[in-house]
Amino acid sequence: MTLVIAPNALKGSCSARAAAGALAAGVRRAAPEAEIRQVPVADGGDGLLEIACTSLGAEHCERRVTGPDFIPVEAAFAWLPGERTALIEMALASGLALLAPAERDPSATTTLGTGELMREALALGAETLFIGLGGSATNDGGIGMASALGYRFLDAQGRALRPVGAALAHIARIDSTGVDPRLSGVRIEAMCDVENPLTGATGAAATYAPQKGATPETVAVLEAGLRQLAERLRQDLGCEVDAVPGAGAAGGLGAGLMAFCAAALRPGAELVLDLVGLEGALEGADLVLTAEGRIDAQSASGKAPAAVAARARRHGIPCIGVGGSVGDEIGALHGLGLDAVFSLCPGPMELAEAERRVEELLAKTAEQVVRAFLAGPG
Template structure:
């Protein structure tokens, strides 16, 4: 029997690599002779860099950058020398998880550190960049990244704008002439896990701003500021990407990546599966086990378990999802190739207890899945 183990990370509990190992440990209790293929995955959010490095054998490098609040920080990125490919995870430099709830400020947070990681990749000689967008603390439409790469954003007095999306409402002149010329030779693919536009009722500010500390008034201000920035960028480039699906990813970073870096915006799980050689790993499998922190109706927009299940279904392989929690609308996953979905908790418990026991609970659920699967197969 061959089982492909392809989970995403379990937020605040386990990275994808450790989750895969825990699932494998549970499966071995039942079938120690089974061929277990561990394939950690990600869809663009936190942990996707780890999945890409594990899948490709890329070198993990580090760079000194600014975090989302402009403080000195160290961020990891991946370098695959043979293909001159760099892997940059936005959340490493500008991630929400690095900030306390009190520190979250959608108005003032910046993607400057992401630009510094891109610059480090260019310094290494990168010709291809995989940029994963998810888990951001920012809502600046990538303006901070562009500033780090040489763009100038000036107010009416020709002064540089302060960092953050709110300041973009004061933008009077956008000068892209100083952008790093090496960007012209860089092929960029951006991994996104949402299809939202930059602005409007489904835009970055309205949908994702509140979880980053934005009040209702902030949302209105930020949405107008990002629209203003998009007007300037459209005039400078002769095209307008604000309504492209995925432009609103990571506080509008999808917009900057598509507009200025010429990035192809792709569903993150598809991009990671491609890099991981998922089709080859799936060949001959009898069962796929995947999962992440929560499975719900929103997962159908491109989250890891659904992307995995859809691909496995194409090859006639059943998929089981082990989720930290089953949220509203999770049953729709059955229509996407999910044979069954199980929540991890084995009884009443606090969130802290569930997080601390995540590896144990994954192993136990995986064991139960394989016992039942084996019984059904006779």
């Protein structure tokens, strides 16, 4: 029997690599002779850097950059020197987890540090950049990132604006005369798991800014600012990115990467699955196990477990998911190829306890999943 174990990180409690190890331990208790292929995955957000370093053998490059609140932070990117490729997890420089709840304000945060990581990768000679867009603290439309790469955002008096969400509405002109020339020789792919446009009812401000600490009044200010940014991108750069699916990712960083860096937006999970070689691991497998912190209806929209399940189905392999919690409406996931979903919690349990025991619970659940699978008709 051959099993592929391809979990995402369980955010806040367990990395993808640790989750794979725990699931494998449970499998071995039920099927000691099984061949187990561990392929930790991600969807472009939490865990991308770890997977790049552990699964791809990338170098871990740490740099001091500007944090989302302009306080310096230590952040890192993954570097594959042979391929001249860098993988950047924007949340490590500009993420919500870097701020205490009371400090979160998407009108005052910046993606400047993400741009600084990109600049550091260019200094190493990067020819390809993969940028994961999950977990941002920002709603600046990517102007912070662009500022680190030489763009200037000027008000009506010609003064440079601070690159934060609150400044977007005051942009009168985008100055690109000082843009880093190395940008023209690099391929950039932005990895996102959402399809939100830049503006509107499902745009960056309306959908995500409240999760980052914005009041309704702040959301309105940010929405007006993103609309102004979209207009300036049309007028000054000739870029029409407002309605592109994914433009609203990471507070509009998706739009910024397209407009300022000619980046392509790609589903993060699909790109990661290609990078870690899931297709090869699926060859000849009998069962696939995947996992995530919460599996629900939203998981069908580009999340890693759904992408794993879809590929398993194309190979004709059953796929079973394990979640820290499981939502009520998961029928779409069954349609994609996730044949069954189990909660790792054996009963009512406080979140803190589930997080503390997560690897133990993953192992126990995996054991029972495999026992049930082996008890079925051969």
